[in-house]
Amino acid sequence: MIQIYRLSKSFGTNIALHDIGLRIRKGEFVFITGPSGAGKTTLLRHIFGSERPTSGQILIDGINLTRVNKHKLDLLRRKIGFVFQDFKLLNNKTVYQNVALALEVVGERPAIIRKKVHQALRAVDLSKKEKAFPLEVSGGEQQRIAIARAIINDPMILIADEPTGNLDPDITKDIMVLFRSINLRGTTVIIATHSRELLRDTGQRIIVLNQGRIVEEIEG
Amino acid sequence: MRIWLYYFKNAFINMMNNRLIHVISMGTITISILILGSFMLLSINLDNWIKEWGGTLSMSVYLKDGVDEKVMGEIEKQLLNIKGAKIKGFISKDQAMMQLKESLGGQAGLLSGLKNNPLPGSFELIFEDTDDYHIEPDKITASLEKMEGVDEVQYSEQWVERFRGVIFVFRVASLIIGGLLCVAVLFIITNTIKLTIYSRRDEIEIYKLVGATDWFVKIPFLIEGAIQGIISGLIAYLVLLSAYLFLSTKTIQILDLPVIDIIFLTNKNVISIILLSLFLGLMGGLIAIGRFFKV
Numbered sequence: 293m294i295q296i297y298r299l300s301k302s303f304g305t306n307i308a309l310h311d312i313g314l315r316i317r318k319g320e321f322v323f324i325t326g327p328s329g330a331g332k333t334t335l336l337r338h339i340f341g342s343e344r345p346t347s348g349q350i351l352i353d354g355i356n357l358t359r360v361n362k363h364k365l366d367l368l369r370r371k372i373g374f375v376f377q378d379f380k381l382l383n384n385k386t387v388y389q390n391v392a393l394a395l396e397v398v399g400e401r402p403a404i405i406r407k408k409v410h411q412a413l414r415a416v417d418l419s420k421k422e423k424a425f426p427l428e429v430s431g432g433e434q435q436r437i438a439i440a441r442a443i444i445n446d447p448m449i450l451i452a453d454e455p456t457g458n459l460d461p462d463i464t465k466d467i468m469v470l471f472r473s474i475n476l477r478g479t480t481v482i483i484a485t486h487s488r489e490l491l492r493d494t495g496q497r498i499i500v501l502n503q504g505r506i507v508e509e510i511e512g
Numbered sequence: 513m514r515i516w517l518y519y520f521k522n523a524f525i526n527m528m529n530n531r532l533i534h535v536i537s538m539g540t541i542t543i544s545i546l547i548l549g550s551f552m553l554l555s556i557n558l559d560n561w562i563k564e565w566g567g568t569l570s571m572s573v574y575l576k577d578g579v580d581e582k583v584m585g586e587i588e589k590q591l592l593n594i595k596g597a598k599i600k601g602f603i604s605k606d607q608a609m610m611q612l613k614e615s616l617g618g619q620a621g622l623l624s625g626l627k628n629n630p631l632p633g634s635f636e637l638i639f640e641d642t643d644d645y646h647i648e649p650d651k652i653t654a655s656l657e658k659m660e661g662v663d664e665v666q667y668s669e670q671w672v673e674r675f676r677g678v679i680f681v682f683r684v685a686s687l688i689i690g691g692l693l694c695v696a697v698l699f700i701i702t703n704t705i706k707l708t709i710y711s712r713r714d715e716i717e718i719y720k721l722v723g724a725t726d727w728f729v730k731i732p733f734l735i736e737g738a739i740q741g742i743i744s745g746l747i748a749y750l751v752l753l754s755a756y757l758f759l760s761t762k763t764i765q766i767l768d769l770p771v772i773d774i775i776f777l778t779n780k781n782v783i784s785i786i787l788l789s790l791f792l793g794l795m796g797g798l799i800a801i802g803r804f805f806k807v
């Protein structure tokens with residue numbers, strides 16, 4: 293599903309990633325961890341195609357991201373869901389509209405949009421809040437809106453960058469349960485986190501980064 | 513089709529969300545287009561007046577005293593051969609004297625001391641449709657004055673020629689000012705859209721994150737530019753039309769002049785103005801997304 297060969301990225305003289313080699317299989321659940329500045333977010337951004345490597349290759353489902361043109365990259369992103377620590381929701385749009393956005397940009401029919409948005413909101417247990425605005429719901433609910441938006445296109449990969457960083461422990465648990473249920477449906481899930489709590493007894497594969505290098509891999 | 517509805521909806525929503533900036537921008541564009549339209553209107557009217565006055569270009573061919581009928585016949589024949597010329601009439605020496613007396617009114621007694629009538633007889637010519645071919649009154653005058661029996665030729669067009677020169681200068685100035693105004697309009701639209709792009713950069717980022725193509729995000733900004741242009745063009749047209757209707761009636765009422773025909777822009781002119789506004793709006797949008805759209 294995801295193959296990374298000798299990936300390096302420099303920002304000026306600062307080396308963010310150094311000689312990363314990684315394979316993530318279809319349907320896998322992977323944690324990427326490490327201290328702040330280890331290169332977790334940079335690695336995720338490369339997998340998402342929003343960063344171009346200084347050297348090395350990234351293949352997603354057989355497509356080489358370093359050679360693909362911008363338009364094809366946009367289309368590929370529709371198969372990848374991304375969840376952020378800061379949710380990245382549009383506060384002037386309702387919960388429903390935020391989730392529908394991912395289908396509107398692909399030109400989906402309104403009837404299909406309605407059906408899929410309702411399904412996604414049901415999956416994250418937010419059916420009753422579809423008319424609310426993001427600032428009217430809790431942090432955990434905002435993250436669930438973002439997850440609903442990320443999974444509405446049935447992505448093959450779901451990437452989450454510190455998805456529980458702003459949430460309290462109880463809500464964190466709920467969100468992780470949600471990620472597991474998404475993974476059980478066949479979606480490859482990659483979560484970057486520096487939270488040791490989150491990694492305790494996960495039973496999943498853990499990749500440890502430090503100063504832009506993979507320093508340890510713990511198989512699940 | 514559905515996707516275009518979405519683009520237009522997005523463009524309108526964005527304009528409503530940033531309405532102050534759009535209203536200011538459209539106001540400025542309207543004023544610019546209005547100035548441009550006023551120049552066009554003035555130019556068209558000057559042309560029209562020139563055409564009307566040119567159409568009544570008159571020429572008086574004064575005859576020498578004692579010209580016989582045969583020579584007069586020759587002159588008349590020659591006059592009828594001039595392109596665009598029509599003989600309005602022949603004023604004999606006696607008629608000329610009568611006209612002079614009439615115009616002097618109470619002072620006509622001054623003429624009673626004259627032993628001989630000093631006024632010459634004359635053919636009065638008018639020229640019509642000067643747009644179809646170029647009339648050269650100097651050449652006509654020179655050739656007529658060489659004829660036997662012709663004393664002098666006078667025509668009323670010298671000032672019209674001079675006026676044409678003024679109009680030419682006016683037109684060149686209009687083109688320069690018009691060009692500068694178009695650049696100003698482009699600058700305004702580009703900057704307005706630049707501001708809306710900045711104000712929506714988070715939204716653009718999110719659209720890109722969920723897989724929107726560049727054009728999916730860019731097209732609503734282009735539509736915004738086009739809407740700004742077309743609305744400004746339409747408002748400028750309406751203001752120009754109202755000003756024309758108001759001023760044309762006022763001129764007649766206040767000055768009580770024999771009506772100077774003030775004409776309005778033709779449909780073609782109006783469509784040109786609106787299309788120009790639309791074009792400037794689209795161009796402004798294109799420049800803005802080309803320069804400030806980093807996704």
